[in-house]
Amino acid sequence: MHTNYYKIDPFDPDIAVLTETAAMLRQGQLVAFPTETVYGLGANGLNVQAVKAIFQAKGRPSDNPLILHIDAVDKIYTLAASVPANALALAERYWPGPLTMVVNRRPLVPDAVTGGLDTVAIRLPSSLVARELIRLAGVPVAAPSANTSGRPSPTTAQAVLADLDGKIAAVIDAGPCEIGVESTVVDCTTPVPTLLRPGGITYEMLVEVLGEVEIDPTLSGAQAIPKSPGMKYTHYAPLAPLFLVEAEPITATALLKRELNQALATGKTVGVIVSAELAGSLPPEAIAFVYGPRGDTAAIAANLYTALRSFDNKAVDVIYAEGISDQGLGLAVMNRLRKAAGYRIIRL
Ligand code: TXA
Ligand code: MG
Numbered sequence: 268m269h270t271n272y273y274k275i276d277p278f279d280p281d282i283a284v285l286t287e288t289a290a291m292l293r294q295g296q297l298v299a300f301p302t303e304t305v306y307g308l309g310a311n312g313l314n315v316q317a318v319k320a321i322f323q324a325k326g327r328p329s330d331n332p333l334i335l336h337i338d339a340v341d342k343i344y345t346l347a348a349s350v351p352a353n354a355l356a357l358a359e360r361y362w363p364g365p366l367t368m369v370v371n372r373r374p375l376v377p378d379a380v381t382g383g384l385d386t387v388a389i390r391l392p393s394s395l396v397a398r399e400l401i402r403l404a405g406v407p408v409a410a411p412s413a414n415t416s417g418r419p420s421p422t423t424a425q426a427v428l429a430d431l432d433g434k435i436a437a438v439i440d441a442g443p444c445e446i447g448v449e450s451t452v453v454d455c456t457t458p459v460p461t462l463l464r465p466g467g468i469t470y471e472m473l474v475e476v477l478g479e480v481e482i483d484p485t486l487s488g489a490q491a492i493p494k495s496p497g498m499k500y501t502h503y504a505p506l507a508p509l510f511l512v513e514a515e516p517i518t519a520t521a522l523l524k525r526e527l528n529q530a531l532a533t534g535k536t537v538g539v540i541v542s543a544e545l546a547g548s549l550p551p552e553a554i555a556f557v558y559g560p561r562g563d564t565a566a567i568a569a570n571l572y573t574a575l576r577s578f579d580n581k582a583v584d585v586i587y588a589e590g591i592s593d594q595g596l597g598l599a600v601m602n603r604l605r606k607a608a609g610y611r612i613i614r615l
Pocket of ligand 2: 411412420
């Protein structure tokens with residue numbers, strides 16, 4: 268299949284391009300499009316064949332349900348059997364934006380979308396291109412991240428094409444995504460809403476609106492059955508094995524240097540993902556990707572997936588990453604790094 272490529276201005280999108288790609292979506296084809304978090308692989312969320320094609324293109328297990336994307340808050344009523352007060356409060360504050368809410372579904376939502384669950388995940392993105400595309404398509408748009416299953420999510424159209432060129436009808440390129448990690452997923456069907464996946468809306472921001480938020484036990488590393496089916500699979504992994512260093516900055520520096528020197532001494536080609544502060548004190552043979560200044564979690568989140576993908580063409584044998592604090596957006600960053608590392612974590 269030939270993949271059509273469209274370049275578009277994120278703030279002044281060409282309506283002709285969006286009209287054409289929205290028609291493709293409505294007719295059942297797959298279109299990758301930008302959102303404020305990551306690029307999504309869109310399909311008509313009410314068309315079972317189109318939804319199944321998403322799983323096929325990504326190589327995604329069919330029991331890992333998809334998010335339905337809408338273009339206006341009130342569309343939630345067309346998909347949800349009921350909207351709890353907590354969900355309404357969250358929508359009022361954080362929609363449009365990087366928040367996905369799990370609610371009970373209406374029968375019209377296909378089993379292919381929900382993996383047979385009674386619930387459905389719904390998100391109203393803030394990206395202008397995404398919202399216009401969904402509005403013009405006139406249907407809820409099912410969209411996982413537009414990567415091959417298990418790989419880091421794409422934050423550029425080039426990363427989408429690296430995984431999916433020739434497998435999808437089109438990609439809309441509006442430049443790099445602003446946030447860089449996926450939306451926060453909150454289960455609003457539990458008496459106290461439960462954080463299933465940390466993301467662009469932080470835990471602290473949820474607590475501000477809800478007062479109380481449960482955290483899915485699997486997020487703290489405990490071995491329980493994940494409530495969010497997607498959380499049980501390998502995720503975000505670069506091609507080379509990744510080790511994550513988790514420690515306070517001074518200790519992390521020492522640990523990283525020790526690990527790097529040991530790996531280099533055995534003749535390995537070594538990649539490292541680090542803060543600007545640490546970059547200067549590394550052995551020069553290590554291939555460094557600087558993800559941003561320590562403490563600038565927004566920059567680190569925005570660069571994270573590019574960092575993880577950057578080593579794929581460099582034939583490194585192993586990658587080390589410097590962890591950051593779990594505060595704010597740091598929780599989403601660390602969740603992705605821990606999974607990318609397959610929980611190979613280096614501590615003191
Ligand atoms: O930022 C995002 O959310 C991006 C953009 C494209 O919107 N999309 C995205 O989709 O990250 P995906 O498929 O990569 O991740 C969806 C997550 C998975 O962890 C999935 O298991 C969970 O949402 N999920 C979907 N439906 C669910 C449901 N009914 N109950 C619990 N978890 C659900
Ligand atoms: Mg994904």
